[in-house]
Amino acid sequence: MIKPGQVSWEWWNGATPYGQDVTFKAGCNLETYKYFIDFASKFGIPYIIMDEGWAKSTRDPYTPNPDVDLHELIRYGKEKNVGIVLWLTWLVVENNFDLFKTFNEWGVKGVKIDFMDRSDQWMVNFYERVAQEAAKHHLFVDFHGSFKPAGLEYKYPNVLSYEGVRGMEQMGGCVPDNSVYLPFMRNAVGPMDYTPGAMISMQPNIYRSERPNSASIGTRAYQMALFVIFESGLQMLADNPTLYYRNEDCTRFITQVPVTWDETVALDAKVGEYVIVAKRKGEKWYIGGMTNNKENERQFEINLDFLKDNKTYRLTSFEDGVNAGRQAMDYRINSSNVKKGQKISVKMARNGGFAAVLE
Numbered sequence: 001m002i003k004p005g006q007v008s009w010e011w012w013n014g015a016t017p018y019g020q021d022v023t024f025k026a027g028c029n030l031e032t033y034k035y036f037i038d039f040a041s042k043f044g045i046p047y048i049i050m051d052e053g054w055a056k057s058t059r060d061p062y063t064p065n066p067d068v069d070l071h072e073l074i075r076y077g078k079e080k081n082v083g084i085v086l087w088l089t090w091l092v093v094e095n096n097f098d099l100f101k102t103f104n105e106w107g108v109k110g111v112k113i114d115f116m117d118r119s120d121q122w123m124v125n126f127y128e129r130v131a132q133e134a135a136k137h138h139l140f141v142d143f144h145g146s147f148k149p150a151g152l153e154y155k156y157p158n159v160l161s162y163e164g165v166r167g168m169e170q171m172g173g174c175v176p177d178n179s180v181y182l183p184f185m186r187n188a189v190g191p192m193d194y195t196p197g198a199m200i201s202m203q204p205n206i207y208r209s210e211r212p213n214s215a216s217i218g219t220r221a222y223q224m225a226l227f228v229i230f231e232s233g234l235q236m237l238a239d240n241p242t243l244y245y246r247n248e249d250c251t252r253f254i255t256q257v258p259v260t261w262d263e264t265v266a267l268d269a270k271v272g273e274y275v276i277v278a279k280r281k282g283e284k285w286y287i288g289g290m291t292n293n294k295e296n297e298r299q300f301e302i303n304l305d306f307l308k309d310n311k312t313y314r315l316t317s318f319e320d321g322v323n324a325g326r327q328a329m330d331y332r333i334n335s336s337n338v339k340k341g342q343k344i345s346v347k348m349a350r351n352g353g354f355a356a357v358l359e
Contacts, residue, residue: 004233005046013240014212028053039241041080083109110140119147131156149190160233167194195236196226199243201328222353228288289354307340317356324349
C-alpha cells in the first residue's frame with residue numbers, strides 16, 4: 001500500500017550527526033544511516049531518504065555502496081517500522097527501467113528522481129511512464145528537479161510530491177519574501193518538495209550557512225509553521241537528528257503534523273505579505289502563519305469560529321519570542337484552553353511565524 005508521510009533526509013544537513021551518543025565516524029555509511037533510522041523510529045517518522053552515495057556509482061542502481069550495506073538497512077528499517085526511499089538521477093532510471101521491479105523485491109518503499117530540469121513533451125511523458133511503472137511495483141515517487149505539477153498525481157496517487165519550487169536547498173536564496181507567495185501560487189497547483197525543518201534560524205542581514213551547519217532564513221516559529229502551511233505527500237525533515245533531539249519540543253510538534261488534510265480554512269492573508277491558515281485532520285486542528293521581511297512585527301486577531309460548538313480545545317502554540325526580529329532562534333511555547341468564537345492574538349516578527357495545534 002502507498003502511504004504518504006514524513007521523511008528524514010540526510011543531504012541538506014550533511015549526514016553528520018554528532019554528540020555523546022555518536023561513537024562512529026559519520027558519513028555515507030551503515031552506522032550513520034542506522035542512526036537516522038533510529039531517529040525516525042523514535043518520533044514515528046515513516047521513512048528516511050538515502051540521497052546520492054547509497055549506490056557504488058550514480059550510473060548503476062543495482063550495486064549498493066558496500067560502506068552503506070543497503071540490504072541490512074532495509075532489514076533494520078523494517079524492524080523499526082521505517083521505510084527506505086532511494087535517490088536516483090532521471091537518466092539512470094530511463095536507462096534501467098526494470099529497477100522498479102528490483103527495488104520492490106528488495107523492500108524499498110519509494111524513489112526520489114532528480115535533475116529532469118525540463119518540461120518538453122518527451123520529459124512530460126517520462127514522468128507518466130515512471131509513475132505508471134512505479135505504481136505497478138507498489139513504489140511511490142518524489143519528482144525532484146522537476147517542473148510544477150499539472151495533475152499527474154490524480155491519475156497516479158503514488159506520485160507524492162514534486163520540487164518545482166525555490167525551497168530550502170537554495171540556502172540564502174530561499175527567503176520568506178519569496179516563500180510567502182507559495183501558498184497562493186505554487187502549492188495551489190499541487191504538492192511541493194520544499195524540504196522544511198531547519199533548527200538553525202537566522203535573519204537575512206546576518207545569514208551564513210554551509211553544510212553540515214545548514215541554516216535557514218526566518219524565525220524558528222516560521223520553520224515550524226511551514227509544516228502546517230506547505231503541503232507535500234512526502235514532507236521532509238531536512239535537518240540533523242542531533243538538532244531535533246536537542247529541540248525535542250519542536251520535533252514533537254513537527255512530527256505530529258499530518259501530510260494530508262480533511263479541511264482547510266483561510267483565516268487571514270495578503271499575497272506577498274502574510275498568510276494564516278487553519279487545517280483539520282480528524283478531530284485536531286492546526287494553525288500555521290508566516291510573514292515577510294517587514295521591518296516591524298505584525299499583529300493579528302484570529303477568530304476560532306471554525307471549531308466545533310460546545311467543545312473545549314487545548315491550544316499549544318509556538319510563537320516568535322520578543323527578540324525574534326533580531327535573534328531568529330527566539331521562540332515561546334504557550335498553551336491555553338479555548339472555545340469556538342473566541343479570538344486569539346497572534347504576533348509575528350519580521351520573517352516570522354506562528355504554529356499551533358488545537359485538540
